[in-house]
Amino acid sequence: MQFTNTLSFSDSVHCFRSGQPFNTEAVVLTTDHAGPESPRCFSVAEQGRELIIRRDLKPGDQVFGMGQSMGGLNKRGRQFRTWCSDDPCHTPEKESLYGAHPFLIVDGDDTFGLFIDFPGELFFDLGYTTTDLLEIRIPSLDVDIYEFVATDKKATDKKTIVRDFRKLIGKPYVPPRWGFGYQQCRWSYPDAARIDEIIAGFRDNDIPCDTVYMDIDYMVNFKDFSIDEQKFPRFENWVQEKKEQGIRLIPIIDAGVRIEDGYKVYEEGLEKGYFCKDAQGELFRAAVWPGLCAFPDFLKPETRQWWGLQYQALTDLGIEGFWNDMNEPALFYSPASLSKAIDAVSAAKDKNIGVYEFFDLKDSIMNISNSREDYRSFYHEPAPGGRVNHEQVHNLYGTNMTRAAYEGFAQVDADKRFLMFSRASSVGAHRYGGIWFGDNHSWWEHLKLNLQMLPGANFCGFLYSGADIGGFGANASAELVVRWTQLAVFSPLMRNHAAMGTRDQEPFAFDGHSMAIMREHIKLRYRMIPYLYSEYMKAVESGDALFYPLAFEYDDERSKRVEDQLLVGRSLMNAPVYEQNARGRHVFLPEDMLLWKVSRHDLMAATVIKAGDHYLELPLEEMPVFIRKDGMLPLTETTSWVDERQPETLDVMVYLDQGARYELIYDDGISKAWEKGVSDCLSLSVQQGSAGLKVSAEVTKGQVPWKTIVFHVYRHDGSLIRQSVQI
Ligand code: GLC
Secondary structure, three states: OOOOOOEEOOEEEEEEEOOOOOOOOOOOOOOOEEOOOOOOOOEEEEOOEEEEEEEHHHOOOEEEEOOOOOOOOOOEEEEEOOOOOOOOOOOOOOOOOOOOOOOEEEOOOOOOEEEEEEOOOOEEEEOOOOOOOEEEEEOOOOOEEEEEEEOOOOOHHHHHHHHHHHHHHHOOOOOOOOHHHHHOOOOOOOOOHHHHHHHHHHHHHHOOOOOEOOHHHHOOOOOOOOOOOOOOOOOOHHHHHHHOOEEEEEEEEEEEEOOOOOHHHHHHHHHOEOEOOOOOOOEEEEEOOOEEEEOOOOOOHHHHHHHHHHHHHHOOOOEEEEEEOOOOOOOOOOOOHHHHHHHHHHHHHOOOOOOOHHHHHHHHOOOOOOHHHHOOEEEEEOOOOEEEEEHHHHHHHHHHHHHHHHHHHHHHHHOOOOOOOOOEEEEOOHHHOOEOOOOEOHHHHHHHHHHHHHHHHOOOEEEOEOOOOOOOEEOOOOHHHHHHHHHHOOOOOEEEOOOOOOOOOOOOOOHHHHHHHHHHHHHHHHHHHHHHHHHHHHHHOOOOEEEEHHHHHHOOOOHOOOOOOEEOOOOEEEEEOOOOOOOEEEEOOOOOEEEEEEOOOOOOOOEOOOEEEEEEEOOOEEEEEEEOOOOEEEOOOOOOOOOOOOOEEEEEEEEEEOEEEEEEEEEEEEEEEHHHHOEEEEEEEEEEOEEEEEEEEEEEOOOOOOEEEEEEEEOOOOEEEEEEEEO
């Protein structure tokens, strides 16, 4: 295979170019160093108009990554496709979800990373067809293939690969700090009065909350950037009143623009040529929630510029965050696909059709949404005069919608962070917003899936990510929502959301006991925000994931196979309960750790657990937080919302081994000063001196709110020493 060009970003990161790839803008790093002739860890072969990547797999090899996708942490033995899909049924066999994230790491004797920079569909066979063969099919000869070679032969090699990849694709989006607070959503809270009741539910029950969402019903006929004033009278004042109660309202924005005469967004977009067109140059039309819609051509810079400024209609009214949805884009049907299906049905009318014909007929209706035919029938204009078929660049659509929003926000206020996350994404979208994992279900399996999806999303820079707590589709039990809330304590995006027609699942929607447990865990979350935020900001700079499988840290064979525990930042390990009626679980500890079984977050009683396998009793009230050797967990005071007041006291849980140090990164939480390297730092240290413990807390950069630091220092023998420092 002859590459047209090869580039070296370092000794271990190389790019192999074939043909003339479409510029996805996933990669931001540039180099002019020529690279090696061919990849070291896999082969690339031309097969007709396609490229095939191959690599033999040894029995012990594992495969990590694939971004937001089904399957466990180790993806070996499965097939995937990168194709942003509006599919609300995340059953185990699904090969693609909303994000297209073709980055993986093969871990074995010869560990390496692989990223395929390509805007369309790719096919991954990770030892599925042939158990000892990894094969990737690229349906094009125009592509950039990146190889990341490991050097140290250690578990942590994989972290180096993640960091190298992230260096290539740029720094992740940083939300405002209030985006780390608890968030409540539902499709849909029908009006302002219901949202007021929901807010009262939180405040009256002393459950912290920072945001409530407005799903599609806040709009007039689902028209983006409109507000139904019948349901939401005095909108601007109301938004302001809610803010005074510590609640920010987050409206949804969908990709499809309703076709309606007199609707400004539609008319302006049409007049300026900002929408996608079909082969004849006519407006492409398909139906989503608003009925027949036009679809902004987000690949066209002028469209992005225009679209980004539309958000101002709401930011002018005090809105500070949004979620972008239906941006794969979802297409319920097009006039063409609908009439084809209707024709098929009419043709069968009054006929005695055979059973196979019946199944075909049924499929012609069932498969009407998001059809390939529809995706093939419209075009983008990424550059003047240049036209590209949507199918070729499908995976870039959602990313460019989110990019438009991000760039629009910068025009509204260049120095302010807005909340933004999207459903569809591709590699590179992490620079503009976070992602949520879409329409999961209130299934225990999806609680575990949530855990397993986090690292893959993180590797691609989606640090601000999370799944709908309690599950979106189907009815949730109180127990499921309790356990899910416990898991979500660790996830930067902590949002409970439920579909239309399902049972209420706010923390106060069940019995008093369940509510009390959730209250404790949401309060714990608020106490943990300094840690999560600090680890987030460090991961933004270093290129690390917030969540790593144990296999990325520990070299022993046992750690490599752990599928249901994650490391969370430098100090913690998470091992949630994810099974119905379970009152405990097995955990594996690769080293001694401090176990804090949290039932009441203000009782900081922890025990040392030795390395090895354990069964832990974990009643519904309890969630395990493991603190690693020399790890520190700073805990601030709990508040009803993130910015309610300046906290005075910071508790720090410490598991002392050789000597513990922690840099707590802080900043104003709202400006973009962090981009210029402006942050605050509190340096915490606990050392064992000959005359006893030496603890120190020093503000080494900027300023922090806390005045008193209380160290809770646990040692190997389980003994606890508490010591305070004033700063
Ligand atoms: C989609 C979204 C979901 C939202 C619904 C209605 O299914 O994924 O979160 O609630 O649309 O807007």
